[in-house]
Structure formats: C-alpha cells, structure tokens
Amino acid sequence: MSRLQSQWQRLYEPASDGRDGAVRALVLEVARPADWEPLSRVWRGVQADLQLPAPAIAVSGSDGLQLWFSLREAVDVAAAALFLQRLQDRYLADLAPARVRAMPSTREPAWQAPRVPAPQPGTENWSAFVAPDLAPVFGETPWLDIPPGTDGQADLLARLQSIEPAAFQAAMECLAGPATSAQPAAAAPVPASATSDVDPRRFLQRVLNDESVALALRIEAAKALLGRA
Numbered sequence: 001m002s003r004l005q006s007q008w009q010r011l012y013e014p015a016s017d018g019r020d021g022a023v024r025a026l027v028l029e030v031a032r033p034a035d036w037e038p039l040s041r042v043w044r045g046v047q048a049d050l051q052l053p054a055p056a057i058a059v060s061g062s063d064g065l066q067l068w069f070s071l072r073e074a075v076d077v078a079a080a081a082l083f084l085q086r087l088q089d090r091y092l093a094d095l096a097p098a099r100v101r102a103m104p105s106t107r108e109p110a111w112q113a114p115r116v117p118a119p120q121p122g123t124e125n126w127s128a129f130v131a132p133d134l135a136p137v138f139g140e141t142p143w144l145d146i147p148p149g150t151d152g153q154a155d156l157l158a159r160l161q162s163i164e165p166a167a168f169q170a171a172m173e174c175l176a177g178p179a180t181s182a183q184p185a186a187a188a189p190v191p192a193s194a195t196s197d198v199d200p201r202r203f204l205q206r207v208l209n210d211e212s213v214a215l216a217l218r219i220e221a222a223k224a225l226l227g228r229a
Helices: 001-010 035-049 075-093 150-158 165-178 204-209 213-226
Strands: 021-030 056-059 063-078 100-103 128-131
Touching: 001 021, 001 150, 035 063, 035 075, 063 075, 063 128, 063 165, 075 100, 075 165, 100 165, 100 213, 128 150, 128 213
Parallel strands: none
Antiparallel strands: 021 063, 021 100, 056 063, 056 128
C-alpha cells in the first residue's frame, strides 16, 4: 500500500455511498463557477467557530473547489447530510443553492464525490488536494493538467485529523443555534506546516506569490509546484 493510499484509508475509508446507512467522508463543493472566497469562510469557520480540525481542500478536476471532512467514527447519512446543510446555511447562505453540492445530501442523493486525486474522463485534467495558500489560484481553473505528485498528496493528507465524535456532536449543536452565535471567522494566517509540501524552487515560488504577475502565469506556477511535490 502506498503512502497516499494509507492516508486516504486513515481519513476516509470506509467511504460509504450511504447504502449501509453510515459515512466517514463528507464533501462540500462550490462550483459553477468555482470560488475559494466563499468556501474559505467554511474552512476558516469550522476551525475558528466550531473548533474542528481543518478539512482537506481539493480541486474537483472540472468545475469546483471542495472541502473534504473526515470523521473518526461513521455517522448515519441523515446526520452527515444535516451537518453539511447547516454549514451551508451558516456560511454559504449568500450563494445560489445550485452552486453548492454536498455528499451526502438529502437534496441531491445521486451525487457522489469521486475519489481524489484522479484523472477526469474525456479530458487531460486531474483532481487533486491542494494546500490552503494555493486554493485561491485555482478559482478559474479548478484542476491540474498534469498528475499531482503522490508524495505531495500524501503529505497534505498526513497533516489532517479526523473529527472526533464529541466534537462532531458539539459542532452540530452549535450550528443548530442562531446564525449570530458564530461570527464570520477572521482571515487567519496559513500555518507554515500547510505549505511545506511545496517544492522550494525559488523562481516558481516567487512567481506564485507575486500579485503583479498575470493570473494565468501564477496558475501555471502553482500547477508546476504541485506536479513536483
């Protein structure tokens, strides 16, 4: 078993499709178009407001950005769907419902988030997990056009923790309260550990960080860094 497979299994398996009534992997996606700004409210909010570990961030390979939540113990599909719906109500209420997808979901039970990373059928695009500081770069093109480095993907997942049962229950209770009980999370600096998977080739890193550089070039620099991870 590869390091990536081991980390995937630790966080998300068994990743039920819901037919046996329990899931560990919960996915929330903003798409059509992809946009990190609203999704970042969820990523920051679950940490600052709900005291939960950070979820993984992924580009879908087609039209969306995703958050992947891992539960230490599986919960029934209804509870998982309710958790994601409450996150949407709390942090994404200003988005059109059609732009937000959840797995599992009571509104769209047929949608299943494909495993990440993976090639996308009929294209040369790949889905991939990305570091928080790279997520904004993929707003217009939420995919990689080269396969992501498996070691880099494993490193990203290795830093993540699953949500403990007590923490999940506490978050559910907090989300059930008035929306004013949790203020929008302030932008927090990205931990140094979140970016250590990036290849330290100085030129690409400078291009990525230089806001005066054309967005298309910064995107290519980010993809190159991920491909070398």
